[in-house]
Amino acid sequence: MTPNNASSSQVHADAPCIVCNRTTVEEFLDLGSTALANKFLSEAELDKPEPKFPLKVGFCHTCGHVQLTEAVPPHAMFQDYLYVSSASDTLKRHLYDLSDVLVQRRKLGADDLVIDIGCNDGTLLSGFARHGVRTLGVDPAENLAALTQDSKIDRHVGFFNSKTAQDIVRRWGRASLITATNTFPHIPGLQDFVEGIKTALASGGAFVIEAHYLVDMLEQGAFDTVYHEHISYWALGPMMRLFQDNGMQVVNAERLPLHHGQLRVTVQRLGESEPDDSVAEILQMERALGIDRFETYVRFAEKTRGIKAAVRQTVTDLVTQGRRVVGYGAPAKGNTLLSFLDLGPSLIPYIADRSALKQGRYTPGAHIPVVSPDRLLKDQPDYVLVLAWNFLEEVMEQQSEYRSRGGQFIVPVPDVKILS
Ligand SMILES: [Zn+2]
Structure with a gap:
């Protein structure tokens, strides 16, 4: 992450919106001061002081993005990580299906490289590996790296950003497909992250995001989706603006039932492909639901x-x-x-x-x-x-x-x- 983001633990209430950079974010929900949601403690740790951080959510009156108003430095959350994708049968099945769908849609073969950002224990990439494509996982969790050590999946241990993207391209080449499932809401430095995507993506390639969907969160009252790792609560509107401002474009959008509701979005460089009807349809549905209103x-x-x-x-x-x-x-x-x-x-x-x-x-x-x-x-x-x-x-x-x-x-x- 950029130094600017890494030191943002003391962001005050009028911090700029992470999508449009304006200081127009207004808080609407205060969940109190809470410990980091994935920091399960050993018995010995129970006696030690446990850091707690404010958990507050705000809405940007300029671009409509919903985000935490105070961020915790990413290295405090992602280097020792206890959540593994393969622990849920439903999630594992979903990730294997996703690899099948994307290999078919993107017509991927043995020469193509797939990069999964936030690859966790490599479940999605093992799905891709079944199809004979080259695979690279990027993830900062050192404890999870051991889980893919013996597999054919390559791994870069670290955060994905514009700088690490250059290192990745030097070592592995450019990717035909980049995926980020349940990772995009974690990213504080969005502009730099998108710069990295443009660096690591081959021309004509696609970036596919799956993230919990703000519409589902609102409809279900799923306030517990809010924890410090989730800096962003994505709707399609603000996501389109982010990519548009940074030389890319959303070309397809789908709603998925997994985790009680996800948004899957396909992004390409501006001008490489025209958005299909799904984008306008979902955007219209969001506006009808009032997702752009405080x-x-x-x-x-x-x-x-x-x-x-x-x-x-x-x-x-x-x-x-x-x-x-x-x-x-x-x-x-x-x-x-x-x-x-x-x-x-x-x-x-x-x-x-x-x-x-x-x-x-x-x-x-x-x-x-x-x-x-x-x-x-x-x-x-x-x-x-x-x-x-x-x-x-x-x-x-x-x-x-x-x-x-x-x-x-x-x-x-x-x-x-x-x-x-
Ligand atoms: Zn904004």
Whole structure:
């Protein structure tokens, strides 16, 4: 990242918009001061001071971009990373399908290089590798690099920017396709990042982004999508402006159901290809929903405060009646929810999660221990609060045994409900 971005931990409220650079960002939601959502703690770390940062979201009155109003330096978040793509069956299947679709659409062969930015454990690139294309993953997480060591996937450990793009081109050449799935919302230095894309992309090549979609977040009341890693909450409008201002152009846009709603966007250099109808259609839909108006976000903030009151009430009532409530799924977003709703180990004694990297650790902020899902069958608690509510079907399927013995599920978002 550029030095400017790396030192932006103390950005004040009138910091410039990261898309249009104007100081017209107005805050609409304050989720309090929270610990970093992926910093699960070891037992020894529980006694040490844990850094917390303000978590506030604002809307730019000039370009409509929704973003955090105070940023945390990226190196504090991404160098030791516990989220792995392959831990979710749904996500793994999706990434393999994405590789199939893109190989076909872009007619990729053995000479083509595919670069995945924020490649995580290499799941998407292993999908591409099945088709015989050359693959390079870029990711700053040193702990995840070990996971692709023995595979055919090359890896550049570091952040992607205009400078690292030059190093990549010198060593691997230019890419026919660059992908960034669930990475683009993390980028603070957007102009420099796009410069890097133009450097590393072969002429006629495409940059494909998948990111959580602001329209879905608003429709579902998914306030827990907000955590420090997600600097941006993307709609198509501001994204079109970003690329247009930097010599590129959105040529295709699609809505996807994954993670409860994503936007997939294909970008090329200006003039290389004409945008198809999907771009105008999605843009029109966004405007009809009022996504470019501040009032829309004021309503979202009110709904968020309503969810907090309802879920807290449900959980505290059950515990008061002597029921046992535990958590299921320890995604990063769960930590926004636990922190904003002020739920700790006195109400939720543990959280079950399939990720071996998280088991034995404690959630950031709330310090709730994470255990293996086997524990649910040993203990048979009365209720599980589903923190990974966007993978609800998968969770209920995995826990069919717990269910058949009478275990019930509390789904917190978009409206609190109990499923048996
Ligand atoms: Zn702006």
